[in-house]
Amino acid sequence: MIPLHWYLILAAVLFLIGVLGFFLKRNIITLLLSVEIMLNAVNLTFVAFSSQHGLISGQIFVFFVLVVAAAEAAVGLALVIAMFRNRESLNVDRSNLLKW
Amino acid sequence: MTALAYTTLLERRVIAFVQMRPGPNRVGPMGLLQPLADGLKFLLKEQVVPTNANVLLYYAAPIVSLVPAILSFSVIPFGPDLKMSDVSVSLLFVFAITSLGVYGIVLGGWASNSKYPLMGAMRASAQMLSYELSLTLSVVGVLMIGHTLSLAELVTSQQGTWFGFIPRWNIFLQPVAFIVYIVSAVAETNRLPFDLAESEQELVAGWHTEYSGMKFAMFFLAEYANMVTVSSIATILFLGGWNGPSFGPWWLQMALPTVWFISKIFCFIFAYIMVRATVPRIRYDQLMQFGWKVLLPLAVANILITSLVVALS
């Protein structure tokens, strides 16, 4: 039996990697991938807690996270396509027109 | 593996027969050694790598393609005791594994850095994504009747007969699902009439245009392995798996279920080959329209009706 802590620490590490990726990378697709990493880290915690407490709710929530991830990927990639078509670049720092 | 190789021989012989020509019959009696010769030839071929190819992915792609195809065999029960492992969600496991197979095609097409493979890969991935939906949905009706996701349990749920002579197979309960499944399966394995991804007249050979030798053979094997996989899934879901009349001495009784199972798969393979030999290829937009506008609604309607019946009974 593996202690809950290990899972949680693993999830935290994965989440941190996702956060770092989001901050350090400039390619918008990599940013989306980083978000997916974070979501998976969260999923892992959900499942870990679910198995720890013997409750199915945690797994249900993972289900919803999956749905959100799918929706996010679809819309995000559509935006990527639109952005690439307009700017010939996927560098997020180049698209900074939406500001005060 | 040998069985897969001999499937190719079977295909070539049958098509030749349909087209009224001899087919490979020189190597060994009735060409039975032809697959061996082919294998030898593939192994000895020169390894060609296109100039601007992405070498790593170029080598990885056939492996990525073949491994899931073989892996999915691990949960298929060929007989009551003849299976490697049985997970409670083995059916979903098969779907999960086969859905990974598309990466092999996509990577192969992309890594070749050539226009035909790229086109083929794009087509293949779009097609496989689309048809995977109706493939999965068509199965749901059967699952609702069988109350399980385990392949072995699905088979046992189909034991027995109605009125003593009609086998209790799901094909009689779910004819629509069966048709949807078969059509999607043909598309999912990129076989004629849905082989848009490798249509010779347009794309030379699709995603494996630039492949040769053993790497090509791996793609080839993966395709046949997938055929066998979907055929065995169809057998398990709709034709009662290894169920069949049992008779004779004990050793025959032991062997019979597997024999039934293999022969049912063989029927499917034969049907595949006959379809390939007789049906013309359809256009790409027709393919997509057919998948999204006919098969998918049909599968959903089947689910609705089935769930209604299950709920009411």
Place this chain on the structure above:
Amino acid sequence: MIQILFFLFAALAVGAAINVLAQKHVLYSSLALIVMLTAVSALFILLQAEFLAVINVIVYAGAIMVLFVFVIMLLNLPADPAGEDGSDRLRWLKLIGIPLGIFLLLMVGATVWNVSNSTNATQMTGTAQAIGQSLFTDYLLPFELTSLLILIALMGAVVFAKKDL
């Protein structure tokens, strides 16, 4: 045995995740992410969430990531050009963001330490039946809402990606 498997897949997941960031080309990043997803799914199986593990592979690896790869191939993206920095105005972000992130990690670690490690006696496996039962009774409304969400995302994606409507 289970410990070995856990460490194997945990290492695989972390390594793949780091690889996602380390790669110069987004295609490699995506492939690395697929590896990570599969590793996480394997961890799900260790946690008795078989159904979820398979679903994770089907949805993420089988659909979402294919979409990513598809888009990358569609746009035929080049590798990230080296040294192209967005702007110097954002350098402070690294100075702030990394400490913040590490702080977050530390805090999560602290939280984890506070969580009682009492193993629950009731063993539960995430079978399809259990999940379905819960999903279609207690969580019916959220479930229906997600279908709405998917529909909206679908239309939004079409609107964004289409050249001219």
Place this chain on the structure above:
Amino acid sequence: MDFSNWLWLIPISPLLGAVINGILGSRLSKSVIGIIGAGTVALSFVISLGAFLQMLQEPASAMPIIRNYFVWIQAGEFHANFGFLLDHLSGLMILIVTGVGFLIHVYSTGYMHDDSGFYRFFAYLNLFMFSMLTLVLANNYLLMFVGWEGVGLCSYLLIGFWFGKKSATDAGKKAFIVNRVGDFGFILATMLIFWTFKSVDYGQVFAAAASFPLEPLGMIGTVTAICLLMFVGATGKSAQIPLYVWLPDAMEGPTPVSALIHAATMVTAGVYMIARSASLFDRAPGALLVVACVGAATAIFAASIALVQTDIKKVLAYSTVSQLGYMFLACGAGAYAAGVFHLMTHAFFKALLFLGAGSVIHGMGGIQDIQKMGGLRYKMPWTFRTFLVGTLAIAGIPGLAGFFSKDMILAAVWESPNFGHILWAVGLLTAGFTSFYMFRLLILTFFGEARYTHEDVHHVHESPASMLIPLVILAIGSIGGGYLNIPGYLGFESAEAASASVEHLLMGASIAAALTGLAVAWLFYVARPEWPARIASGADALYSILTHKFYIDEVYDAVIVLPLLVTSREFLWKVVDTLMIDGTVNGIGQLIRSSADGLRHMQSGYVRTYAAWILAGGVLVVAWFLR
């Protein structure tokens, strides 16, 4: 066939008609709309008739016939069914409503034929029938209130039917607002009933009321309060002092509406309600006296205004107010049967008169001023004949319907214990007035020389058959209606019969009053046409008071409307709205604006900056939980 099982269809059938006409009407042809509109009402009439005849054969023990369809409201101890009740009173009422209503529907297909809102008109009319029948058939006060409100709504819609005309919309609004005052009284009465008797169901309420002590005159107990509040509702709906002002204005609506709603059916709802609640009113003589006094005052008051009006419909409108006063006078004297009897005869002849007036207006191309008419006797013979019957009936000429009912009312009033003789005198005077103004109307309209010019009226013509046939049928009703033994049938215990000699004397007096009115009218407008002007100039003040309807509208304006207006404008608008509400809203806006001015610098346009903010927020949240 057991008609009592089909009671529900009586109101539902017109409702269906309303729904069909209202939704699909714009796509149907006019004949189809007319058939649907009139046909659904005809169906109701047939069922009503069947149910009525069947009811007459039921033994008294089986009365009333009650059908509860479903539990409508169930909240705590409050309980209201959706159910219908058929007894002699409601049976008579549904016959009047559906019968007259059907005739008027038929009439309307002719009258409204060229109107662009044809289907809308029929949808409203059918909706009205539904509401009115619900009101009548309801078996509890709450459901009655639903019908009550429904007829109010339809009345509003139909008065303002020609919404392009400002006077019509104004009249509609006026009717609605004035009615609201009355409805308020009604709903208070309903609450009080529930509070007192723990039920709103007729049967339970009346049974409980019977055990209440009689509240003597001058004592205002619970029952008296209930009755007075109910009467407030009745004054609103049935146009009694002080809430009668909306009815004359309501003549802006199409004439069939005036005939159906504002003469025959809706305005009698108040009378019906009081007759229905007779067991309550019997316990409260004080309330009865108020009803009688208000009724008598309204009768004489409205009749005096009607003397000098020149608009054909206005005359009829004030006449209606006056006749309603009569009915209340009867109810107040305890003679509910006489009141309902008069209600029925009045429904016949007033509907007839209104439809006749409509026919005249139709033929004259929209002119309503009787000073511009005259000599129509030959141009519109059938209209004239039926109108004559109506006039004779309302004036109380012996042998026609109005005579019987009026005579019965006057006899009952004479017998009533409190101020009976004074009220009788008022009633008699009113009868004389009524006779006078009706014959004045008849003479000015149909006799003498034509006073209209050909510029005004191109072609005076008789109306189509669809309009005349209802007139004839109503005329027959106006003649024959009086011979029905309605009071006996209704079975209210009537006041102890006066001696035959007194009764004959009273009858003679009322005949004399009617004939006097006739004679004076003949004298003024046929024999000595110059006299009216001379009298008008002689009694200048009185005349102008009458023509200005006692300045009631002006008084209401000054006392109620103006203060409201001034308060709204000077206090509510300028202080509360502008300063306080607007100030708050603008102030919040200003606050957000200025804070946003400062915060907008967070919007750098870089995705990662935003992510940094999110991260910082996440860290803060976690820190909060770890605290």
